Amino acid sequence: MRTRSWWGWGWAQEALPDETCGQLAAAVPGCATVPVRVPDLRDVELRAPRIRPPDVLADRFSDSPPDRAGHTYGKAFRDVVRALAGDLTAAPDLVAFPRDERDVAAVLDWAGSTGVAVLPYGGGSSVVGGTEYRGGAHAGVVSLDLTGLTGVLEIDEVSRAARVLGGTLGPALEDELRPRRLTLRHFPQSFEFSTVGGWLATRAGGHYAMGRTHIDDLVESMRVVTPVGVAESWRLPGSGAGPSPDRLFLGSEGTLGVITEVWLRLQERPEHRASAAALFTDFDAAVEAVRMITQAGPVLSNCRLLDHQEARFSGAGTGEHAVLVLGAESASGPVDGVLAEAVEIARSHGADVQERGGAVSSWRSAFLKMPYVRDALARCGAVVETFETACTWAAAPALIAAVRAEVGAAVTQVCGAPGLLSCRFTHVYPDGPAPYFTVVAAGRPGAQLAQWDEIKVAAMEVLTKHHATVTHHHAVGRDHRPGYDRQRPDVFATALRATKAALDPHGVLNPGALIG
Numbered sequence: 001m002r003t004r005s006w007w008g009w010g011w012a013q014e015a016l017p018d019e020t021c022g023q024l025a026a027a028v029p030g031c032a033t034v035p036v037r038v039p040d041l042r043d044v045e046l047r048a049p050r051i052r053p054p055d056v057l058a059d060r061f062s063d064s065p066p067d068r069a070g071h072t073y074g075k076a077f078r079d080v081v082r083a084l085a086g087d088l089t090a091a092p093d094l095v096a097f098p099r100d101e102r103d104v105a106a107v108l109d110w111a112g113s114t115g116v117a118v119l120p121y122g123g124g125s126s127v128v129g130g131t132e133y134r135g136g137a138h139a140g141v142v143s144l145d146l147t148g149l150t151g152v153l154e155i156d157e158v159s160r161a162a163r164v165l166g167g168t169l170g171p172a173l174e175d176e177l178r179p180r181r182l183t184l185r186h187f188p189q190s191f192e193f194s195t196v197g198g199w200l201a202t203r204a205g206g207h208y209a210m211g212r213t214h215i216d217d218l219v220e221s222m223r224v225v226t227p228v229g230v231a232e233s234w235r236l237p238g239s240g241a242g243p244s245p246d247r248l249f250l251g252s253e254g255t256l257g258v259i260t261e262v263w264l265r266l267q268e269r270p271e272h273r274a275s276a277a278a279l280f281t282d283f284d285a286a287v288e289a290v291r292m293i294t295q296a297g298p299v300l301s302n303c304r305l306l307d308h309q310e311a312r313f314s315g316a317g318t319g320e321h322a323v324l325v326l327g328a329e330s331a332s333g334p335v336d337g338v339l340a341e342a343v344e345i346a347r348s349h350g351a352d353v354q355e356r357g358g359a360v361s362s363w364r365s366a367f368l369k370m371p372y373v374r375d376a377l378a379r380c381g382a383v384v385e386t387f388e389t390a391c392t393w394a395a396a397p398a399l400i401a402a403v404r405a406e407v408g409a410a411v412t413q414v415c416g417a418p419g420l421l422s423c424r425f426t427h428v429y430p431d432g433p434a435p436y437f438t439v440v441a442a443g444r445p446g447a448q449l450a451q452w453d454e455i456k457v458a459a460m461e462v463l464t465k466h467h468a469t470v471t472h473h474h475a476v477g478r479d480h481r482p483g484y485d486r487q488r489p490d491v492f493a494t495a496l497r498a499t500k501a502a503l504d505p506h507g508v509l510n511p512g513a514l515i516g
Helices: 018-025 055-060 065-070 077-084 101-114 170-180 196-202 245-249 283-296 308-314 336-348 359-379 396-415 448-465 481-487 490-503
Strands: 094-096 116-121 140-145 152-156 161-165 219-226 229-232 258-265 272-280 302-306 322-330 352-354 382-388 420-429 432-442
Touching (some): 018 359, 065 094, 077 382, 077 448, 101 116, 101 258, 161 170, 196 258, 272 283, 272 359, 283 302, 283 322, 283 336, 283 420, 283 432, 302 308, 396 448
Antiparallel strands (some): 161 258, 219 229, 302 420, 420 432
């Protein structure tokens, strides 16, 4: 049986071996090629719990070191580096494992009366510090693991929707829908390790590059347990009745309530697929081709542009070309015509098109393995930062150029030498792309976190200056708070603080995320 890694991404058994870590690090100028040892959890010290659960809920709590260690951090780079150093000072005092909604309400009642912070925890895949307690005046900290609330409770095949518990992991959801030939068609990179409630709380984006890709568009109604009561919206295909109650909780990141149930919009499972890869010598021409494709109208399942560096690093190319990965799918009929329209636009902008295999399959494999590669590089002392954003097509050229110049200069200054900086488009819309940047550079021993922090600040400065969003699908958490605080209007911040005070009067839910 596979087990989840307590220190890094995904499955412990799929962490890359030492030899592979060294081979990957060799591609980063100045990086060490001998990885640090992963600490044995039995050798890591944990502070003694400061609190005890109430007797009536005692069997719902755990204070075991493996549970506490596994719930200390999410899976951001800075989380991995601290775990590799054996630093678990932020470990929760207890981990709660509610079995149903009544347990969730009971934990929140107890926490409010005792001043204990509660951090809702789905699959633990946050890469923005969304599940970590970073100090405050609370009597203790509880990580509220919601994976016990799992399963599909009801399927409405007429309306094509499913009622799903918030702790359901992605694969478990699709396993229950598959016999009905239905799918949610929401596959974030964290799909295997993230929950339905987590997707809603962070406004997650799926793998598909066009169309209904954000979880927002797939929500029919929600049920949320707050410290002052339960909020449940009606099932409706659409409504113009005032501000949407669902929109209040979508993206609330566990600060306003705990998402326990949701009705999700489904579709038939696709049976017809086609894909191609378009190779461009000129990245600017590739960007223009993608804009024309998105505005021409064919809705593709994939329209992902990799610049030269990203194509080389992912194995989708040699570095001589930017690569545009195109894909189409349908449940009702062949999609060759849809793909052909996109291919023709790419060719008209100078692309050499590969109709099958090659770059497409290489990219797909690298996409799933990339978080394990990040962990391997961290073990070799590299500094790895990824940040994603979205902007208009008109703003995109200047933004990308500024990131390359200003973040690149910051990397050179912070790390003492240039690093690798790549760009890809993960999602595209008729009015703009969602660029995703990756920075890899050799770090100094013991200074990786400080270097990462400086590079993060430089990245947030560029995004803010160009009015590009601080995050497109990774959420805000605590790592993006400085940028988010500047992006949101002051009047909205006032309303959000008032909402927090009304729904969480004791301030126990995920303090420090989004507000406060």
